[in-house]
Amino acid sequence: xxxYINKELPEGIRxxxxxxxxxxxxxxxxxxxxxxxxxRGKLPDPKKKTVAIVGARMCSAxxxxxxxxxxxxxxxxxxxxxxxxxxxxxxxxxEGALMAGGATFAVMAGDVSVCYPRGHIExxxxxxxxxxxxxxxxxxxxxxxxxxxKRNRLISILSDVVLVVxxxxxxxxxxxxxxxxxxxxxxxxxxxxxxxxxxxxxxELISQGAGIAISPERMLEIMGEKVKKSDNSESFSENVLAxxxxxxxxxxxxxxxxxxxxxxxxxxxxxxxxxSVMLLQLQGLVKEIGRNRYVRSV
Amino acid sequence: xxxxxxxxxxxxxxxxPIWVETDVSDGLPGLVMVGYLASAVRESADRVRTAMKxxxxxxxxxxxxxxxxxxxxxxxxxxxxxxxxxxxxxSLGMFPKECIEKVMFLGELGLDGTVKxxxxxxxxxxxxxxxxxxxxxxxxxxxxxxxxxxxxxxVGVENxxxxxxxxxxxxYSQEDISLEIIKETQETNPDFSEIRGQEGVKxxxxxxxxxxxxxxxxxxxxxxKTMIARRIPTILPQMSEEESxxxxxxxxxxxxxxxxxxxMKDRPFRAPHHTISVSAMVGGGRQQVMPGEISLSNHGCxxxxxxxxxxxxxxxxxxQPLEDRCVQISRVSGNAVFPANTMLIAAMxxxxxxxxxxxxxxxxxxxxxxRYLNKISMPFIDRMDLCVEAPRVAFEELTGEESGExxxxxxxxxxxxxxxxxxxxxxxxxxxxxxxxxxxxxxxxRVGKKQKKLLEDAFENLxxxxxxxxxxxxxxxxxxxxxxEKDIEVSHIxxxxxxxxxxxxxxxx
Numbered sequence: 001x002x003x004y005i006n007k008e009l010p011e012g013i014r015x016x017x018x019x020x021x022x023x024x025x026x027x028x029x030x031x032x033x034x035x036x037x038x039x040r041g042k043l044p045d046p047k048k049k050t051v052a053i054v055g056a057r058m059c060s061a062x063x064x065x066x067x068x069x070x071x072x073x074x075x076x077x078x079x080x081x082x083x084x085x086x087x088x089x090x091x092x093x094x095e096g097a098l099m100a101g102g103a104t105f106a107v108m109a110g111d112v113s114v115c116y117p118r119g120h121i122e123x124x125x126x127x128x129x130x131x132x133x134x135x136x137x138x139x140x141x142x143x144x145x146x147x148x149x150k151r152n153r154l155i156s157i158l159s160d161v162v163l164v165v166x167x168x169x170x171x172x173x174x175x176x177x178x179x180x181x182x183x184x185x186x187x188x189x190x191x192x193x194x195x196x197x198x199x200x201x202x203x204e205l206i207s208q209g210a211g212i213a214i215s216p217e218r219m220l221e222i223m224g225e226k227v228k229k230s231d232n233s234e235s236f237s238e239n240v241l242a243x244x245x246x247x248x249x250x251x252x253x254x255x256x257x258x259x260x261x262x263x264x265x266x267x268x269x270x271x272x273x274x275x276s277v278m279l280l281q282l283q284g285l286v287k288e289i290g291r292n293r294y295v296r297s298v
Numbered sequence: 299x300x301x302x303x304x305x306x307x308x309x310x311x312x313x314x315p316i317w318v319e320t321d322v323s324d325g326l327p328g329l330v331m332v333g334y335l336a337s338a339v340r341e342s343a344d345r346v347r348t349a350m351k352x353x354x355x356x357x358x359x360x361x362x363x364x365x366x367x368x369x370x371x372x373x374x375x376x377x378x379x380x381x382x383x384x385x386x387x388x389s390l391g392m393f394p395k396e397c398i399e400k401v402m403f404l405g406e407l408g409l410d411g412t413v414k415x416x417x418x419x420x421x422x423x424x425x426x427x428x429x430x431x432x433x434x435x436x437x438x439x440x441x442x443x444x445x446x447x448x449x450x451x452x453v454g455v456e457n458x459x460x461x462x463x464x465x466x467x468x469x470y471s472q473e474d475i476s477l478e479i480i481k482e483t484q485e486t487n488p489d490f491s492e493i494r495g496q497e498g499v500k501x502x503x504x505x506x507x508x509x510x511x512x513x514x515x516x517x518x519x520x521x522x523k524t525m526i527a528r529r530i531p532t533i534l535p536q537m538s539e540e541e542s543x544x545x546x547x548x549x550x551x552x553x554x555x556x557x558x559x560x561x562m563k564d565r566p567f568r569a570p571h572h573t574i575s576v577s578a579m580v581g582g583g584r585q586q587v588m589p590g591e592i593s594l595s596n597h598g599c600x601x602x603x604x605x606x607x608x609x610x611x612x613x614x615x616x617x618q619p620l621e622d623r624c625v626q627i628s629r630v631s632g633n634a635v636f637p638a639n640t641m642l643i644a645a646m647x648x649x650x651x652x653x654x655x656x657x658x659x660x661x662x663x664x665x666x667x668x669r670y671l672n673k674i675s676m677p678f679i680d681r682m683d684l685c686v687e688a689p690r691v692a693f694e695e696l697t698g699e700e701s702g703e704x705x706x707x708x709x710x711x712x713x714x715x716x717x718x719x720x721x722x723x724x725x726x727x728x729x730x731x732x733x734x735x736x737x738x739x740x741x742x743x744r745v746g747k748k749q750k751k752l753l754e755d756a757f758e759n760l761x762x763x764x765x766x767x768x769x770x771x772x773x774x775x776x777x778x779x780x781x782x783e784k785d786i787e788v789s790h791i792x793x794x795x796x797x798x799x800x801x802x803x804x805x806x807x
Contacts, residue, residue: 057664060657087664117664197658256655258689259498259796270497271777274796275789282755290648290655291516291800292498292687 010113010139012128014039026157029183034136034154040112041132044105044158049223050080052159052180054152054173055089055166060198061289062254063089063166065298066190068096070163073216075102076229082107082159084151085120085133089165089173094123098130107158108135109151110143134158149175156180161223163188163213167201174201177210186222188213241280244268248276249296252286256293301388301395304402305381306425307373308418310587310634311547313425317367318378320385325361331382333366336374336585342407345376346383349407353458355387362386372631374586377416380405380435383458384465397465402426405437411458415439417553420546423447433470435461442560443550445472446543490529490705495691497702499526502686502797504708507533508715509776510730512620512642512681514605514800517688518652523645524569526688527601530643531565532705534598535713541597544637548589548596566598572607576615581627581636592619593636605644606673613678616642620681623733641732644682646674683732683769684797715779731776743771745786752788756795770794 009015016022017036024043027033044050051074053067071081071093081097083090085106097104104127110116112135115124127133136154137147152175156162162180164187167173180187188211192199206212213219217227241249251257251265262273277294280286287297300321306313329343343364350357364382366373381403388398404422405413419440426434427450434452436444441454453470455461464470493500499515503526506513513530515523537545546562549555555562570578570591577583581590592600602608619625619638626635649667653659662670719730722742728734734742745753753770756762762770773794774786783790 058657058660058662061655195658258687260495260689260691263497264495270501271789271793274498274501275792278792278796282752282759284759290687291685292689292796293655 009038012040013113013139016043024158027154030153030157036136038112038135038137038139039132040134041128041130042103042105043132043134044080044082045103048078048080048103049161049225050082050105050159051219051223052082052155052162052176052185053089053093054083054155054162054164054176055093056168056171056173056198056201057086057088057090059088059092059166060196060254061256061287061295063190063198064092065254065295067092067165068099069298070165070190070213070216070219071096071102071104072100073229074220075100075104077216077220077225077227078102079220079223079225080105080131082155084108084148084155085116085124085127087117087119091120091123093165094120094127098123098126104131105158106131106133107151107154108133108137108143109147110135110137110141111139113139114143116143148172152176153179153183156185157183159185161186161188161219163190163219164202164205164210165190166192166198167205168197169200169204171201174205177205186211188219244272245276245279248273249280249285252280252294252296254295254298256289256295258294259292262294299389299391301385301398303381303385303388303398304426304429304431305378305404306402306422307371307375307377308421308551308586309632310636311421311544311551311589313418313422314371315425315429316373316378316381318381318385319365319367320382320389321363322358322360322386322389323363327359327361329357329362329364331364331366333364333369334372335366336372338376339366339373339378342376342379342382345379345407345409346386348409349379349411349458350383350386352409353411353462355390355392355462357386358390362389372585375416376406376414377404377418377422379407380413380455380458380461383407384461387462392462393466397468400430400432401465401470402429402431402434403461404435404440405455407458413437413455413457413461418551419443420446420543420550423450423452424547426450435464435470442558443546443555446546446561488525488529488532490533490708491702493522493525493529493702496522496526496688499523499686499688500702501793502684503530504533504712504780505773505776505793505797506530506641506643506684507708508712508731508780509683509719509772510641510732511683511773511776512732513644514679514682514685515643515645515688516648516685516800517645518647518656518690521688521690523688524601524603527569527599527603527643527645528567529705530599530641531567533708533712534565534641535709535716537563537565537597545597548593548636552589552594554594566595567601568595568598569601569603572602572604574608574612576609576612579612580615580619580625580638581634582629584629585631587627587629587632587634589636590625592616592625592638592640595640596637597639598641600640600642602642602644605646606670610673610675614675617677617681642681645688648687679799680765682799683772685800686797711780714782715776718779718782731772731779734772739768739771743775743786745771745774745791749786749788749791752791756791760795760798762798766799769799773797 067089075097081104083093112133115121156179189202189205190213247266303318305316423444438454438456444452579590623639625638648654649662774790777790777793
């Protein structure tokens with residue numbers, strides 16, 4: 001470790017050792033507290049509440065929307081969002097927090113200067129400016145598989161509350177949940193249908209005593225925060241849409257629908273359905289996931 | 299005595315004249331064959347000798363030399379047997395040389411003297427006509443095929459004895475072939491109305507057929523991608539005479555003409571298995587350059603199922619033929635240009651397990667999905683104009699009562715769209731919207747202000763790439779053609795964007 005410390009760090013990256021005043025106090029609670037921490041951007045503000053939002057990488061559109069929604073409302077109420085910058089739920093949580101203009105932090109498994117996964121480079125760049133990227137691993141360390149569970153303990157210890165949005169029965173997010181329980185952090189899980197694979201892990205957590213995340217507002221209340229702002233996304237009135245688009249829009253939900261489903265539900269011709277769904281998509285009301293699968297965008 | 303008889307060989311899909319020269323002279327008895335011959339031709343000596351013996355023609359113990367001219371090109375196949383026999387009989391003085399002037403002989407001989415079926419009769423008979431022959435003697439089994447060529451008497455013979463009689467008597471009269479022999483392929487094709495639901499895919503198929511565009515279908519296993527692909531030839535208009543002839547020639551060369559079929563009237567549909575090799579796909583071969591699947595599907599459809607499983611080099615080899623609409627194959631044994639004017643229909647699963655984005659079924663992780671999609675190269679994807687999802691069909695839908703449009707009805711619409719395109723491209727090299735290339739795209743597919751604004755919006759919101767712009771215009775123009783609209787309307791562009799091509803970032807994992 002020493003050889004890295006003495007070396008000159010790349011620009012914009014700081015190393016904060018545990019003896020320094022700035023070092024996050026929460027980390028000291030850990031029995032295996034790292035000697036120091038590498039930061040790109042800011043460190044989480046210790047005076048503010050922090051919520052970790054974690055979940056499956058291969059999540060559903062519903063999960064993504066839920067993570068983004070929770071992060072958005074929490075961030076709008078001055079709560080910091082912390083996660084792992086992974087694909088799926090993690091990314092959606094960061095995105096939601098950024099949308100609300102809140103501070104959001106990512107704990108990386110490897111080098112802080114390397115964006116992993118590559119696909120989140122835009123998020124990474126934004127977070128570097130408004131929030132922060134943290135890691136206990138030195139620069140030049142690749143994101144090795146064994147480092148991920150180790151990284152998860154940092155995500156949970158740095159937060160006050162851990163929220164699991166979507167997780168299969170065997171999911172890395174459950175490791176974070178276990179750490180949270182060990183470290184005495186509050187644990188919440190988003191409930192789901194019994195038959196959904198991606199909700200099995202969350203439902204299991206709930207049955208073991210995790211809090212049920214029914215809304216971000218309720219979470220804020222439980223955390224003892226006042227709800228200043230509710231969901232600040234522009235509420236959208238369906239009245240502005242033409243009749244045909246309205247019909248198609250009303251058939252859409254967070255469950256992906258195919259053109260086929262829409263045709264059947266609306267009894268419109270295929271050409272009208274494609275036209276309407278594309279218009280909705282261009283207006284940003286509908287998102288396409290996979291080929292010709294549409295969901296409402298939230 | 300010396301004699302010379304005209305025969306022919308096939309190069310690519312055109313005939314090449316071969317003169318069979320025979321000389322009988324005194325000397326050490328034996329039959330020598332020269333002229334750069336492959337072993338199948340060399341073995342011809344024994345077949346000819348035995349066939350003649352069994353026909354009752356005895357060969358005197360003299361020195362016989364047979365030369366196949368031009369002697370510098372490699373000769374393949376068994377189609378020279380009949381010509382060699384005739385030439386030999388002429389040399390033996392069984393009939394005067396004048397009897398076989400302006401007559402081409404094609405056919406393989408059996409040991410008992412029967413004349414057997416050969417490949418490539420159609421292009422060779424055409425050659426005979428071009429060379430000014432009056433008669434082309436061909437195997438009886440190939441007679442229907444030969445009769446397509448007008449302006450020359452193609453006479454089918456059953457055995458060497460009959461050939462000899464006809465030569466001596468000069469009786470090259472053709473039997474009236476009953477229509478049963480020159481029958482056209484029957485319309486036993488499946489119909490579009492058999493597919494229930496799948497409206498999106500059907501519409502994309504219609505667009506593809508109307509503009510001769512390449513279609514990519516993405517969907518889980520068992521969603522009917524193959525079923526739809528098989529029905530696409532049924533909504534394409536009938537082939538023109540010219541197209542039929544070209545297709546028949548290719549099938550003739552490959553020996554793939556169905557029994558008793560003279561002219562291929564149905565558009566070909568080829569669905570090679572994904573283990574196919576490069577040579578089988580684009581053409582090639584060690585001894586004789588033969589057309590590949592892309593040429594066999596000329597003027598029809600080439601359906602590639604599971605394109606992610608097709609070896610990468612095979613897919614890449616398709617890029618140039620898809621662009622140029624023909625393929626030039628060069629081998630040591632010769633060069634050949636084959637037409638490759640085909641419509642490509644490809645199908646693939648969205649991920650390895652096939653169920654993405656159904657999270658309850660899909661077990662792939664993001665990396666796996668990415669790797670799966672990466673198996674197809676971007677340049678290949680670029681050749682696809684339309685991309686549509688084929689969703690899994692529910693059981694009740696498969697067994698439901700209502701049925702969609704029939705192929706016949708759709709074909710009428712497609713035909714009208716084709717007519718609009720014929721008018722538009724009069725005087726240019728293009729025939730269909732799918733053919734238009736480069737800067738001509740913006741020339742032919744002009745859009746109004748409103749439409750342009752929409753396209754710009756789409757680019758910003760949907761992260762489209764510049765290369766998808768032309769494709770969207772092509773598809774939009776085709777959608778307008780299908781509706782017989784003169785101008786591209788907003789609705790057509792919306793449709794085109796909906797079926798736009800995938801790009802790498804597409805699967806939003």
